[in-house]
Amino acid sequence: MSEIERCEFLCVHQDTVEKVLKQMPSDEKLYDLAELFKVFGDSTRIKILYALFEAELCVCDIAQLLGLSQTAVSHQLRILKINSLVRARKDGKNVFYSLADSHVRQIIGQGMEHVEE
Amino acid sequence: MSEIERCEFLCVHQDTVEKVLKQMPSDEKLYDLAELFKVFGDSTRIKILYALFEAELCVCDIAQLLGLSQTAVSHQLRILKINSLVRARKDGKNVFYSLADSHVRQIIGQGMEHVEE
DNA sequence: ATAACATATGAACAGATGTTCATATGAAAG
DNA sequence: CTTTCATATGAACATCTGTTCATATGTTAT
Numbered sequence: 001m002s003e004i005e006r007c008e009f010l011c012v013h014q015d016t017v018e019k020v021l022k023q024m025p026s027d028e029k030l031y032d033l034a035e036l037f038k039v040f041g042d043s044t045r046i047k048i049l050y051a052l053f054e055a056e057l058c059v060c061d062i063a064q065l066l067g068l069s070q071t072a073v074s075h076q077l078r079i080l081k082i083n084s085l086v087r088a089r090k091d092g093k094n095v096f097y098s099l100a101d102s103h104v105r106q107i108i109g110q111g112m113e114h115v116e117e
Numbered sequence: 118m119s120e121i122e123r124c125e126f127l128c129v130h131q132d133t134v135e136k137v138l139k140q141m142p143s144d145e146k147l148y149d150l151a152e153l154f155k156v157f158g159d160s161t162r163i164k165i166l167y168a169l170f171e172a173e174l175c176v177c178d179i180a181q182l183l184g185l186s187q188t189a190v191s192h193q194l195r196i197l198k199i200n201s202l203v204r205a206r207k208d209g210k211n212v213f214y215s216l217a218d219s220h221v222r223q224i225i226g227q228g229m230e231h232v233e234e
Numbered sequence: 235a236t237a238a239c240a241t242a243t244g245a246a247c248a249g250a251t252g253t254t255c256a257t258a259t260g261a262a263a264g
Numbered sequence: 265c266t267t268t269c270a271t272a273t274g275a276a277c278a279t280c281t282g283t284t285c286a287t288a289t290g291t292t293a294t
Binding site for chain 1: 133137142144147148152153158164167170172225229230232
């Protein structure tokens with residue numbers, strides 16, 4: 001038994017650990033949850049989402065608004081779309097993006113409350 | 118004027134953009150918000166936080182519970198602590214960690230709702 | 235004091251992530 | 265149908281991030 005493993009069998013509070021284990025969601029769910037937060041965890045994407053709080057915007061609008069390149073915005077919108085955080089509506093040459101659902105507002109709102117303390 | 122810039126001055130919906138700009142939080146706040154979500158955006162840290170939903174746990178408990186090395190857990194707890202998501206209580210050789218406040222539960226809860234759809 | 239133990243920390247390394255550049259796609263106008 | 269424009273996408277590159285390994289710190293028991 002290696003040094004590292006030793007600790008795990010001596011100091012562990014077994015009853016507590018077992019109680020907690022029963023309540024844990026599946027690994028898959030926890031992985032998905034982390035993936036979701038990862039999407040929010042980039043300031044470019046947060047800025048895009050926040051911009052969409054107020055209005056439906058095309059790629060160009062977002063790029064100018066935030067001082068970013070069209071390419072960078074497009075790449076990030078792709079990620080937001082894949083994760084169902086934004087929706088796309090095509091209108092001629094333009095593609096207008098908007099928030100996908102109210103969860104996005106709620107999650108960002110909660111985060112902002114925490115940050116503002 | 119380069120090809121990329123051209124788009125920004127032709128297709129932009131100026132009035133909408135200006136309206137949105139007025140409502141945007143400061144860059145600093147948006148950066149902090151992204152940093153916060155970045156902390157939630159890792160499955161090891163999410164697992165640790167979820168484990169702490171149920172009970173106060175020492176480093177060893179968490180390591181065994183999640184099948185991780187003591188070192189990895191310790192590093193992640195450090196990040197969680199710096200970002201005020203967990204609190205540490207020292208008791209002899211052990212250090213017990215617990216959730217810092219209810220925001221953590223709320224943010225994770227909202228995220229989970231989104232994932233479970 | 236010294237040994238055993240729980241936790242923390244620094245350096246190194248591998249893998250992930252975001253931007254840029256070049257180019258492709260698809261739609262409207264001439 | 266060719267050009268122009270708005271958007272999308274792939275590859276390359278630099279940076280960031282998480283784990284491991286080695287070791288340090290601080291606490292309890294002998």
